[in-house]
Structures are given as structure tokens and as C-alpha cells.
Amino acid sequence: MTMAPPRSSPSFLHAALRIFDLSLGEMLWSKRTIFMGLVVGFPVLIAVIVRILFEAGAPSMRVNSAAVTGPTIFALMMWGFFIRFSIPVLGVFYGTSLIADEIEDKTITYLFTRPIPRSAVLFGKYLAYLACTIFVVLPSVVIVWLLVVPIGGSLAAGFLDLVKDLGLLALGLAVYGAFFALVGAKIKRPLLFGLLFVFGWETIVMAIPGYLKRLSVAYYVQGLVPHAMPGDSPVALVQSIFREIPSLSESLFWMVAITIVCLWWAGRTVANKEYVLEQ
Numbered sequence: 298m299t300m301a302p303p304r305s306s307p308s309f310l311h312a313a314l315r316i317f318d319l320s321l322g323e324m325l326w327s328k329r330t331i332f333m334g335l336v337v338g339f340p341v342l343i344a345v346i347v348r349i350l351f352e353a354g355a356p357s358m359r360v361n362s363a364a365v366t367g368p369t370i371f372a373l374m375m376w377g378f379f380i381r382f383s384i385p386v387l388g389v390f391y392g393t394s395l396i397a398d399e400i401e402d403k404t405i406t407y408l409f410t411r412p413i414p415r416s417a418v419l420f421g422k423y424l425a426y427l428a429c430t431i432f433v434v435l436p437s438v439v440i441v442w443l444l445v446v447p448i449g450g451s452l453a454a455g456f457l458d459l460v461k462d463l464g465l466l467a468l469g470l471a472v473y474g475a476f477f478a479l480v481g482a483k484i485k486r487p488l489l490f491g492l493l494f495v496f497g498w499e500t501i502v503m504a505i506p507g508y509l510k511r512l513s514v515a516y517y518v519q520g521l522v523p524h525a526m527p528g529d530s531p532v533a534l535v536q537s538i539f540r541e542i543p544s545l546s547e548s549l550f551w552m553v554a555i556t557i558v559c560l561w562w563a564g565r566t567v568a569n570k571e572y573v574l575e576q
Contacts, residue, residue: 314421315413379434388477393488416567479562483566
């Protein structure tokens, strides 16, 4: 009687895709998705109100005797609602939970006893985070663009900026998610640290001159915004403290580098760390 050969362990990529398939459904039906819907739904509601007021013939908003057009409003909403709030907040709430939720639910032992690399668990859950957030955030941006930009502007003229915005948001979700995945793998209570980093550290260092802002993710994200600082628009009033920005190539380099290093470091941490479950 011949014995069957032992089953080989799945490859890293195959294991990560299995974890991705398992985690995506859990994320889409979690309470965090309701929170994400509220976060990205608010700017859509604002855009609907602005469009209704425009269609009703409300007086045009004016700053310095110049009418505020739809493209300017969209640029302001992109900066305030999405880039400076939604992206880092979603990165915090999802990224820090990739491992922390498994520890809290006491399911991490089950995942780690499977014949797959531990780091593949983190990477698969990270891919699920990206898919979940990208397919919720980006459609809301498109809806806001369709509602607001035609007010004194042209959809055709603003389409290229929209494509750049969508790519920027996807990259922003990737880099913030990777950074906070590392935080979640390293720190026992990562959510508090993440909120302090986004609303404390990044807010402070971005508002003061010097090199400290280079130790934030937001500094490099703003270097990719295609319409971040139009000098003759109301957006310039809001962004006046953010005039020191890196070049496009520098921003891309450091955002990609941060993402790769943080994912590699987080994977090594998960592979080597002993997680003790609280009773």
C-alpha cells in the first residue's frame, strides 16, 4: 500500500489570496464599513446640497469679487474632506485593526496554526483593506465630481484632474494602511496611537516650518495633489500654511518606499512576535 505524499504548504501569494478572500467579506459587512460609509457619504451630501442650491438659482458665492466655480469647490472638498480627513482616518481604523481585531476576537491562533506563512495573513488582510476602501471611497469622489464640477466648469476639462485625484487617493490609502498595519502589529493599543498621529502629530508638524513635517505621511501626500494650491482661489486661503511641498518625484518615491518598508516590517513582526491573548 503506497502512502500519499504529504501536502505541501501553499505559496506566499496563494496563501495571501486565500486570506484576502476570507477577509474581504468580513470587512465589507463589519461595523467599520458603516463608519466608512458615513465618512465618505458626508461630502456627497454636501455636494447634493450645493447642486440643489445652484439649480434653484441661489446667488453665487464670491471671494475677492470672483465667483466660486464648481472646480474650485471640488478642489476644496477633495483637500478638506478626502485627502486631509477620510484617507488618514480610514487608514487608522482599518490598518490598525488588521492584526488587532484578530487578537481581540481570539481568532489569531486559528490563523497562525494553518500551514501558511504568518506574514501572508497580514498581507492578505492588507489587500482586503485596499479593495474595501478603494471601492467605497473612489465612487463617492466621482459622485461629488459629477455633481459639483458642472457648476461653472466643464466635466471634460476636469477629467484629467479627476483621474489624478483617484490615483492619489488610492496611493494615499495604500501608504496610510501600510503604516498603520505596522503600528497594529507592533503596539498593543494601536488605535489611540494612530489617532494621535493623524490629528496630533501630523496636524502640528504640517503647520510649522522646518523639517519635522518630513516625518509625516501627509507631507508627501500633498505633493501629489494636482490642484492643491491654486493661488487665486479660495483653496489657497485654506492651504496657505501648506505651501512648502515636496516635488512630485520625491513624493512618489517616499510614498512607495514607506509602503514597501512598512509592509515588510509588519510582515516580519507578525512572523516573529508571540501574541498573548487576554483572558
